[in-house]
Amino acid sequence: MEPRLGEFEQLVMLALVRLGDDAYGVAVQREIAGRTGRSTGFATVYTTLARLEGKGLVASRLGDPTPERGGRRKKYFVLLAAGRRAVRESLRTLRTMTRGLDASWGAP
Amino acid sequence: MEPRLGEFEQLVMLALVRLGDDAYGVAVQREIAGRTGRSTGFATVYTTLARLEGKGLVASRLGDPTPERGGRRKKYFVLLAAGRRAVRESLRTLRTMTRGLDASWGAP
DNA sequence: TCTATATATTCGACTAAGTCGAATATATGG
DNA sequence: CCATATATTCGACTTAGTCGAATATATAGA
Numbered sequence: 001m002e003p004r005l006g007e008f009e010q011l012v013m014l015a016l017v018r019l020g021d022d023a024y025g026v027a028v029q030r031e032i033a034g035r036t037g038r039s040t041g042f043a044t045v046y047t048t049l050a051r052l053e054g055k056g057l058v059a060s061r062l063g064d065p066t067p068e069r070g071g072r073r074k075k076y077f078v079l080l081a082a083g084r085r086a087v088r089e090s091l092r093t094l095r096t097m098t099r100g101l102d103a104s105w106g107a108p
Numbered sequence: 109m110e111p112r113l114g115e116f117e118q119l120v121m122l123a124l125v126r127l128g129d130d131a132y133g134v135a136v137q138r139e140i141a142g143r144t145g146r147s148t149g150f151a152t153v154y155t156t157l158a159r160l161e162g163k164g165l166v167a168s169r170l171g172d173p174t175p176e177r178g179g180r181r182k183k184y185f186v187l188l189a190a191g192r193r194a195v196r197e198s199l200r201t202l203r204t205m206t207r208g209l210d211a212s213w214g215a216p
Numbered sequence: 217t218c219t220a221t222a223t224a225t226t227c228g229a230c231t232a233a234g235t236c237g238a239a240t241a242t243a244t245g246g
Numbered sequence: 247c248c249a250t251a252t253a254t255t256c257g258a259c260t261t262a263g264t265c266g267a268a269t270a271t272a273t274a275g276a
Contacts, residue, residue, distance in 0.1 A: 006233080006262045007115045007198075014205040017213065026224060036201045041265045046225060051262075070272040071223025090115075091214050093144045094202065097122040105125065106199050114233045114262080134253060149236045154254060159233075178243040179252025219276085226269070234261065241254075246247105 002086040003055050011036070012048045013087045016058065016077055024063070024074040025049060049077055057083035110194040111163050119144070120156045121195045124166065124185055132171070132182040133157060157185060165191035 005013060015031040016023045025046050033039040052058045063074040079087070098105065113121060123139040124131045133154050141147040160166045171182040187195070206213065 004234090005115065007113065007118070008263060010115070011201070011205055014209075017209060018205070024224080032205070035204045038201065040263085042225080043227085043266080044264050047264075048262080050226090065272060068272095069222060069274075071221095072225060072269095072271045074224070088214055091206065093119070093146065095214065096143045097119055097126070097140070098199065101122075101125060106196055106203065112263090116234060132253080148234085150254080151237080151256085152235050155235075156233080158255090173243055176243095177245075177251060179250095180240095180242045180254060182253070217276100219274105221273090223272080224270080227267085229266100230264085232261100232263070235259085237257100239254105239256070241252100243252080244250090246249090 002082055002089055005086050005090045009048055009052060010090050012045060012052065013083060016079055024076050056080060057086055110190055110197055113194050113198045117156055117160060118198050120153060120160065121187065121191060124187055131185050164188060165194055
């Protein structure tokens, strides 16, 4: 059984899915903030990413320097198979709990 | 802004919505376990319910004894307005993060 | 070549949420 | 009144959420 994803972990995982090849810390924070309006500190995202990696749900690699005016190298993240399963499982659980609810609930 | 719901808090809140007038601790546990296959101890549900009440998202009342062979009185829970908003907000957030994803993700 | 500055990640620390074994409470039937 | 079914509470610990401040590292230009 895959480990369960916490509430924010789910959002981070979904951001990784959406961002694909351009998924690194700052971009994840922007994706979540921009889309949902929920703006966390960057450190929150990095802490979560580190824990997800520790659980074997995602993997990271260091990117090359880019020629866009300075800055540290980016650390890119991708979902591993176990991570994909965990995301699907989370969504499935939510779906079974919201299925059939009155439309006013805006079931996802 | 409503308080954010944790992952399990969301499930408990949705169980309350589904159960309506018959929402008490044991029933909530059964609803979640039966529907999602996730079986937690009863204490997990009660702890969560107590915290949700502390945050003003749900309210409780003690039921009358029922004539079904013994047992302590049930404690019924209902969502308050703030609780309904919190649930909608959680679902909305999830929806914005899953919207448009490939169908294989089974977006909720 | 240094240094100001932009970009990005890590550290340390604390609060909130998830989890459950065991104890406790309270109805009812016999 | 007590054995038993049903239901909730206690105490304790682990995991997830959160962020201010520190640190690292590219590049452009003096």
